Amino acid sequence: MSNAIKPIKIGISACLLGEKVRYNGGHQHDLLITDTLGKFMEFVPVCPEVECGLGTPREVMRLIGDPANPRLVASKTGIDHTDGMQRWASIKVKELEREDLGGFIFKSRSPSSGMERVRVYGEGKTVRKNGVGMFARAFMDHFPRLPVEEDGRLHDIVLRENFIEAIFVFQRWRELLQEKPTLGGLVNFHTNHKLQIMSHTVKHYQGLGRLVAQGKKHPIDELLGLYEEGLMDAMRLKPTIKKQVNVLQHIAGYFKKQLSKDEKQELQEIIDQYRQTLIPLIVPVTLINHYVRKYSSEYLARQYYLNPNPLELKLRNHA
Numbered sequence: 001m002s003n004a005i006k007p008i009k010i011g012i013s014a015c016l017l018g019e020k021v022r023y024n025g026g027h028q029h030d031l032l033i034t035d036t037l038g039k040f041m042e043f044v045p046v047c048p049e050v051e052c053g054l055g056t057p058r059e060v061m062r063l064i065g066d067p068a069n070p071r072l073v074a075s076k077t078g079i080d081h082t083d084g085m086q087r088w089a090s091i092k093v094k095e096l097e098r099e100d101l102g103g104f105i106f107k108s109r110s111p112s113s114g115m116e117r118v119r120v121y122g123e124g125k126t127v128r129k130n131g132v133g134m135f136a137r138a139f140m141d142h143f144p145r146l147p148v149e150e151d152g153r154l155h156d157i158v159l160r161e162n163f164i165e166a167i168f169v170f171q172r173w174r175e176l177l178q179e180k181p182t183l184g185g186l187v188n189f190h191t192n193h194k195l196q197i198m199s200h201t202v203k204h205y206q207g208l209g210r211l212v213a214q215g216k217k218h219p220i221d222e223l224l225g226l227y228e229e230g231l232m233d234a235m236r237l238k239p240t241i242k243k244q245v246n247v248l249q250h251i252a253g254y255f256k257k258q259l260s261k262d263e264k265q266e267l268q269e270i271i272d273q274y275r276q277t278l279i280p281l282i283v284p285v286t287l288i289n290h291y292v293r294k295y296s297s298e299y300l301a302r303q304y305y306l307n308p309n310p311l312e313l314k315l316r317n318h319a
Contacts, residue, residue: 013107014045052088089138195305204234
């Protein structure tokens with residue numbers, strides 16, 4: 001782990017770390033999570049079934065009934081574990097408050113931990129894939145602003161990049177809150193994250209800008225709460241090539257007086273090649289970072305958009 005980066009505490013389904021807590025006594029060790037993300041994260045394992053009192057191995061569980069309010073039932077014996085799981089989950093989420101988690105990685109398709117598209121069994125052979133695991137639902141209801149993701153979706157580079165970017169933004173936000181921020185501190189935070197927010201959503205970028213500009217109209221605690229809600233809503237929206245190109249062109253505008261004619265042409269060619277998916281985002285960003293240093297752009301040097309995550313994660317290397 002890089003000595004310069006404090007590990008971020010992330011809750012995680014215990015089986016993804018290799019713990020043998022699955023219904024069959026096995027695990028679902030995910031090396032991407034432990035070997036790659038684990039360099040920058042401190043994991044807090046949770047296994048809802050084991051922690052609520054079910055043994056290992058155990059009977060397969062499944063959700064039945066209404067997807068909005070399903071029951072958790074053993075597939076063979078029909079034993080209903082709903083009340084026990086819900087009681088445990090209501091206690092567990094309060095315990096997790098003490099961990100200061102920066103996010104959670106759930107086990108996909110699990111009736112307790114699946115974040116979305118969990119199978120819900122109805123009458124006869126009816127099966128709908130629109131359920132949410134019982135613990136996952138309790139966790140997301142209790143921590144609505146925390147970044148969350150599933151193991152399977154993390155193998156999609158775009159979804160992985162979005163999740164990791166969100167947890168680093170949230171970590172910096174937490175660090176700001178620990179300093180008992182003033183309006184000036186919020187202004188600095190927003191200034192440093194402007195382009196990063198813009199790459200996710202121009203709407204939230206503009207809305208958060210107005211909120212900060214009118215900050216004196218709100219008590220500081222209310223202002224921080226409103227900003228956090230808008231910030232994390234923005235981070236849930238995935239950047240697209242179109243959005244990224246908009247930001248890159250916005251940045252190019254800051255150099256219109258400094259760059260030579262050849263440098264301007266080179267930058268525009270590189271941005272256009274990215275637009276056509278011929279090169280990854282890291283290429284125009286690297287060139288821009290070069291110009292930031294060459295022409296001493298203080299404002300752009302502050303932008304987390306240009307250095308959002310540890311380079312070792314190689315998140316902008318895909319075309």
